[in-house]
Amino acid sequence: MKAFYTDHYVLPLPPGHRFPMEKYSQLRDRVSNLNGVQLVEAPSVTDTEILYAHDPSYLIKILSGEISAQEQQEIGFPWSEKMVERSRRSAGATLAAAKAALSEGLAANLAGGTHHAYRDRGSGFCVFNDSAITAKALQKEIHPKLKIAIVDLDVHQGNGTASILQNDKSIFTLSIHGENNFPFTKEQSDLDIGLPNGCEDADYLNALNQGFDVLNTFKPDFIIYLAGADPHEGDRLGKLSISKDGMRQRDECVFQYGLDRQIPIAFSMAGGYGREIQSTVDIHFQTIQTALRYQQ
Numbered sequence: 001m002k003a004f005y006t007d008h009y010v011l012p013l014p015p016g017h018r019f020p021m022e023k024y025s026q027l028r029d030r031v032s033n034l035n036g037v038q039l040v041e042a043p044s045v046t047d048t049e050i051l052y053a054h055d056p057s058y059l060i061k062i063l064s065g066e067i068s069a070q071e072q073q074e075i076g077f078p079w080s081e082k083m084v085e086r087s088r089r090s091a092g093a094t095l096a097a098a099k100a101a102l103s104e105g106l107a108a109n110l111a112g113g114t115h116h117a118y119r120d121r122g123s124g125f126c127v128f129n130d131s132a133i134t135a136k137a138l139q140k141e142i143h144p145k146l147k148i149a150i151v152d153l154d155v156h157q158g159n160g161t162a163s164i165l166q167n168d169k170s171i172f173t174l175s176i177h178g179e180n181n182f183p184f185t186k187e188q189s190d191l192d193i194g195l196p197n198g199c200e201d202a203d204y205l206n207a208l209n210q211g212f213d214v215l216n217t218f219k220p221d222f223i224i225y226l227a228g229a230d231p232h233e234g235d236r237l238g239k240l241s242i243s244k245d246g247m248r249q250r251d252e253c254v255f256q257y258g259l260d261r262q263i264p265i266a267f268s269m270a271g272g273y274g275r276e277i278q279s280t281v282d283i284h285f286q287t288i289q290t291a292l293r294y295q296q
Contacts, residue, residue, distance in 0.1 A: 001289065001295050002100045002231050003031055004093035004107040009086035011077055015122025019076065019125055020273060024111050026281045027269070027288075031110065036292050039146065042093035042109070045133060046087070049095065052136035053129050057119045062069050062087075062127060071233065075122035075233065077102040085129035094130040095137050098266035102142065104257070106265050106291050110284075113226040115158035116183065117142060123160065124182065130268065131224050132164040135171045138222065149174060149220035151254060152189075153208070153271040154228030155181060155238045162187035171216045174211050176204075178231075178239050190214075197239045201246030208253050215257075223265045229272030229283035237273040249289050255294035266293065 007024035031037055050059055061067045065079045077083050093109035100107035115131060116124030135148045149172040150165075152158035156176040165171045172190045179194030186192065191214050193207045230238040232247055242250070258265040267287070272280035 001036060001106055001108065001292055002038050003103065003110055004040050004096050005110045005136050006042045006086055006089040006093055007111065009082055009089060011083055011086060012080055012220055013077070013088050018137070018273070020261060020277055020280065022068075022283050023199045023277055023284070025271065025279070027110055027284050030281065030285045031288055034288065034292065036295065037288065040096070042089040042095055044088040045092040045095060045128070049133055049137050050091070050128055053119065053132035053141060058120045062077050062122075071121065075127060076125045083127065087114070091128045091130035091133050094224070094266060094268050095134045097268070098134045098138055098222070099142070101264040102222070104295075106295050108288060108291060109266070109268040113154055115152055115154060115161045115226060115270070116156070118160045119164050124156070126160060129160050129164055131134030131158070131161050131226065134224055134266065135165070137225045139170065146170075147219065148172070148224065149215055149218060149222070149227070150224045151211070151215075151231065151248060152176070152226040153231070153254070153274060154226050155230040155235065155240060156187065156228075156271060157183060157186050157192065159183045159187040159224065162189040172215065172220060174215060176207050176211055182202070183237050183238070195240060197241070199240045201243055201249070204240070204246060205249055205253065212253070212257055220263060223258055223263055224253075225265050225267040226270040227251060227254075227284075227287045228270035229280045231278065232274065234274050234276065234279040234285050236274065236275045244286065247283050248290055251290040255291055259294050
């Protein structure tokens with residue numbers, strides 16, 4: 001199974017910044033010892049591919065660095081050339097994983113899940129929306145009639161993804177998230193399931209099964225899966241109470257769904273802000289291990 005990485009593009013963040021940049025290199029170190037995983041350096045998405053999901057004026061602002069202090073604050077990162085390159089490659093990793101999954105069944109992006117980026121602005125540590133870019137690129141570059149589902153199981157609603165794809169009937173957006181969490185103004189996905197604070201394993205997995213019942217009527221040909229670690233009970237931003245075993249069962253449900261229907265899946269790690277960074281790395285690593293068992 002191919003796993004694409006970008007962690008060697010490290011953003012120059014100020015001391016005490018809350019984005020867990022170091023989790024990505026720790027995850028790659030763990031994954032490098034797994035039999036059956038081929039680590040591949042992520043390619044960069046092209047300007048053309050970015051423009052499948054984003055406005056030209058926004059892309060120009062990001063490339064030139066002419067984004068205001070307020071816009072940088074909303075993204076959560078100070079602008080730098082490394083930020084641009086890492087954002088390109090983070091989206092490139094999801095697209096490369098999707099192309100690999102088409103022939104191999106499953107493939108991973110060891111970062112990605114940048115679902116808060118809108119067509120014309122970044123937000124919430126997200127510059128380019130990798131899932132929206134990938135879905136549109138698959139249709140434009142591989143198969144125009146491909147029906148794609150984006151299954152977003154990050155604890156935060158995929159608001160940017162929902163907004164970018166809201167009028168696209170060929171791409172189904174499913175978001176299962178904490179109802180009382182960021183973003184506090186939600187967008188409308190094709191299916192949103194908002195969960196209460198403190199939600200535990202049984203209710204979470206029940207919500208996922210409800211989501212799949214609806215997804216069955218859409219009949220996707222391809223799935224982009226955001227395997228956020230932040231529903232875990234040890235996450236400082238998550239507000240849910242899903243155990244590590246519940247997180248494993250969640251991943252199994254998604255991969256089993258794809259296997260049963262022979263639907264390829266590209267998956268990204270998305271969010272994870274554990275009180276202990278090791279707990280987040282453990283959850284992401286468990287997702288990779290679980291996927292390996294389902295490799296078609």
